[in-house]
Amino acid sequence: MTSIVEDYQIVEVQAIAAKKAAKKISILNTNEKNEALNVVADELVKQLAFILEANEKDLQNGKASGFEKAFMDRLTLNESRIKDFAEGLRVVAELPDPVGDVLSNWTLENGLRVETIRVPLGVIGMIYEARPNVTVDATGLALKSGNAIILKGGSSAIHSNMSIIEVMHKALEKTAIPKEAVQFISSTDRNATKQLFTMKEHIDVLIPRGGGSLIQTVVENATVPVLETGVGNCHLYVDKEADLKKALDIIVNAKTDRPAVCNAAETLIIHQEFLAKYKLELAQTLAANGILIHGDEMACKELPGVIPATEKDWAEEYLSLEIAVKIVNSLDEAIEHIDRYGTKHSEAIITENQHTARKFMQLTDAAALYHNASTRFTDGGALGFGAEIGISTQKLHARGPMGLPALTTVKYMMSGNGQIR
Template sequence: MSEVVQKSKLAKQAAQSMGTLTTEQKNAALLLLADALVTEQQAIMEANSKDLQRGKESGISSSLLDRLALNESRIAAMAEGLRQIVELPDPIGDTLDSFDRPNGLRIQKIRVPLGVIGIIYEARPNVTVDAAGLCLKTGNAVVLRGGSSALFSNEKIIEVLHRALSRSSIPVDALQLILSPDRSSVDEMLKLNGLIDVLIPRGGHSLIQNVVNNASVPVIETGAGVCHTFIDESAQLEMAIRIAVNAKAQRPSVCNSMETVLVHEAFAARHLSALAGAFETARVELRGDDRARVLVHSMKVAEPADWSTEYGDYILNVKVVADLDEALAHIRQYSTMHSECIVTEHTANAERFLQEVDAAAVYHNASTRFTDGFEFGFGAEIGISTQKLHARGPMGLPALTSTKYRIYGSGQIRE
């Protein structure tokens, strides 16, 4: 029996009792997990240093190393995410609807766990903790398969969490980590109908598309983030620079960072050089279209493929547009329906942008970097869904539930 099948069977068995746990039992367990992360942070960072060393030796990019790295503040943030989940309402058992039928049947629609959730992700070890907290709070068992670049970090984190779970009401087997780095372990998870109830991929475009295209297990698709910011003619210069630089440079390796800035031609004529200077200070390489490069000669040429590229790095496309219509057309063509922003003082333009842009999150005068479960008040998040079925946007606790109907009768039969 393979590691994937063995651990999925253990998770499936544990899931049978997870739905019966009380909110108090689950919260107590999550607090134990949070405390254990802080208490054992040194051991976690030592394991993480092995992953970082391997990453440097294999030549992975600085942005991926940033995604991989753990320190005291990031571990503290992971623990805080768990504590925030404790403070959130438990959706399991919520009555979503209740009604009586003319024949006397009383029908209730309630939230229930999904069962066993499989999560396939890449280099960020904080996902291990986020996924564990959200899944366990919602009464789900979880099978995790992280990227090989974070293998030592993930293994140590799960070891720490398992020790904490052994002192709780949650069965240890409800949290599983696949250690095999072989791609065959991912391929096996995609076909485990009956053991895994739903799959959630988190990572780059190729990983997500592999899961979406090849899984027979149902998938909640999280999307790549080719995000845009449109700076309208009426935008305030200081605000536009602050928002745009934050959206690109605050943490460029994550999916809600901006990859293209669209600049109204009137704003560009007055201020593009100042905007470019701010990006240069933030060490961002600019790739512009012809109109942008006329105004700022130092920009590199934006190639056709660049407009659809999720860089995850200090690289940004710049396009000068004639008006809101051209900006909307560009976003329709290249957006991955993740997060899009307009910076404007024109109320009608803002409302039109918010109405017409088809994305999980649309912003007026705020950075796309806020598309995040923590920032939305959901605690940790399981991912950003860019699909339209079941869940969309940052997925917190309710997104990890299904529903069940309870029907109460008094002897009714159907004629």
């Protein structure tokens, strides 16, 4: 077992290696980066059995530790999921390369030519929990955008992550991208994670992805700039002018498609006039899909089998087949509830009234807003990014699902002919 000092030295060596590799990858052309991503994707599929064998060790450890169902779902890999994240790399390879894009240009009166262009961030530190797919998604986006990446996954997925890293390193050896551009911190000691927080001389940005406590810890303790991702207490507001079929379909999808992910609905807000018309159909649909309701006083009165909601329920990210139900008598009351308890992730309104929808979209503060659609689309893959490195709920630099452009910054490039000031 290594000491804290040894762990720090190892992490620092990895960070230095990543910084050197970042210089090399930043000048590669788009074809070289795309070819590398496709080689990695092919190798991941080729090594399916090797990765699944490693994942099984993590799953057995998870069962022995009594991990919750939602946690186990995020941890689980299968042939389909591996092929999906390999395909995600191929999609990323097909996307336009943001590096080198000229965002604006102008010429000053003295003839000095000015351009602002997209450039890589440099070295990205990625801290995440039991999501082996993040190892691949984050790597693909980092490499395509010309960055090196240092990955620190949770100890619960250590075997899965190390097998994936081994496969990716093997693949990168056949490409123009140095394998040192992808670093993985294998120590399961929390101190190894904390070391990333203060390595400003080597790391340009930290991205935490996981539960609220992880994100809060990084935000509060890091001296490295943080691109903050957020937990998802996502709301569906069913307006009095909502179409019944659309409402029921969206509720079922947003809650049951993958309950353990951050873009699943956790709170259902219903206008009392809609409830009065369709409470039987609503109750039958929720019951048929095994959804447990925590409701306010009116929900308890009007719907069967409702557990009285506590204050905690309105802020809860259940990540399971449970939902909080709030009954309101106006759009303003719905927005007020979202303002109080929402996490600025994804919010949806179901209504046939365009004016009501527009007001909801304008006044609700969130990274992603939906009219007559499920919150499950707040996802890099679903929105055409190939993958995402996280969903930002902050307002500076990047917001919403973060794809390739979010992993770049700008440089001002000036070209003159001897101008002086």
